[in-house]
Amino acid sequence: MLLYLFILSFWALVCGGLDIGGDDSLLVNAIVANNNISTVECWSIEPGFQVSNVSGTVGDQVLQLGNVDNAVMIIIPDVDGMPNNGGLHNGAHSQWVFALTGGVNVTFPEAPGGFSVEAGGLFISTDVRGLSTLGHQSIWAAGSIFIQAPFPDGVAIGHTVVANQSCEEN
Helix, strand or coil, rough: CHHHHHHHHHHHHHHCCCCCCCCCCEEEEEEECCEEEEEEEEECCCCEEEEEEEECCCCEECCCCCCCCEEEEEECCCCCCEEEEEEECEEEEEEEEEEEEEEEEECCCCCEEEEEEEEECEECCEEEECCECCCCCEEEECCCCEEEEEEECCCCHHHEEECCCCCCCC
């Protein structure tokens, strides 16, 4: 079931508002830590989209998301329609975060900027404990369902930093 939801979420991404850079790569907001302070960067995922030669997807654009380790699905309770404020926290792991339903607003206590992700969107979080003092704040819409998919050994997927701000501000 988890795999099905993951595939469904990624399908929604591919069919919906993917932010594809000029070099045919996925642009994604990444929560990072610089000088013990969490902030956002816009990353271009490498190596970018490739044309598939695999049966069933021949000719389609495919982006490798890399390996993941022990992905989990999280369901935010819907308590009277009130958003769920996760408070200040560090990322649980260096990981992909996929919003299957609902959405999230991410802000930073010590840095300007922030970003929002709607259902079908994704972001990366790498501001784990030890790299950032206060972390970030995530406010999830009531009833949101999301997947956290940690990178093996905490090593983020290949990327190039496009901007030291959110992809939306770029």
